[in-house]
Amino acid sequence: MDMPSAQQAIACNKDAWDQSADLHKTTETWSALLNGVRDPGFSCLDPTLTGLLQDIGVAGKEVLQVCCNNGRESLSLFGLGARSVVGVDQSRAFLQQARELADVSPHNPEFIESDTPPVAIPLARALRHCLGDHRRAGLDAGCGAVHAPCREDLETRWHAGDV
Numbered sequence: 001m002d003m004p005s006a007q008q009a010i011a012c013n014k015d016a017w018d019q020s021a022d023l024h025k026t027t028e029t030w031s032a033l034l035n036g037v038r039d040p041g042f043s044c045l046d047p048t049l050t051g052l053l054q055d056i057g058v059a060g061k062e063v064l065q066v067c068c069n070n071g072r073e074s075l076s077l078f079g080l081g082a083r084s085v086v087g088v089d090q091s092r093a094f095l096q097q098a099r100e101l102a103d104v105s106p107h108n109p110e111f112i113e114s115d116t117p118p119v120a121i122p123l124a125r126a127l128r129h130c131l132g133d134h135r136r137a138g139l140d141a142g143c144g145a146v147h148a149p150c151r152e153d154l155e156t157r158w159h160a161g162d163v
Contacts, residue, residue: 010115014090021093024070033072037105043076050080058082071098071111078107085109 004012024030036042043050059081065074068087071094077085087109089095098111 010090017091018093021070021091021097025097033070033101034104037072037075037101040106041079042105043079044072045076045080053077053080062086064088068098068111069094071095071101071109074098074109074111075101075105075107078105078109087111088114090115 033044036044045053058077060083062084063074063077063082063086065077065085065087068074068089069091071087074085074087085107087095087098089098089111090113092113095111095113098109102109102111
């Protein structure tokens with residue numbers, strides 16, 4: 001069996017996500033989500049991620065979420081004070097759900113259909129590296145793992161081309 005090309009693999013992955021989107025709308029979770037996003041302070045984020053994002057400081061900032069799926073996390077970022085949010089995903093069907101949720105939400109995110117931007121993977125690796133350093137130091141991600149030294153390290157690695 002021949003290995004698919006990168007483009008073929010991406011197309012198959014996108015098709016699989018598009019096909020699975022309808023399954024998500026047939027659950028009680030979808031109904032609860034439609035009701036929940038009406039609240040300006042809505043959040044589906046767990047306490048650890050909420051604490052991490054508060055420490056990073058998304059309040060008042062413009063935020064990009066790569067691989068946003070149905071947009072529930074994008075909408076949750078407004079509950080943490082984000083000024084604006086752009087969600088990017090490859091699945092047209094899930095972005096349709098994201099827009100449906102946004103339509104009943106008091107917030108106005110933007111959703112864009114696109115493959116994952118090339119910068120997302122190295123940036124995610126750099127953040128994982130950074131968080132890993134803090135976890136090894138005994139710090140919990142929910143209790144402020146992204147401190148000034150980590151941000152400085154990320155900036156240094158970014159400018160050096162290591163990210």
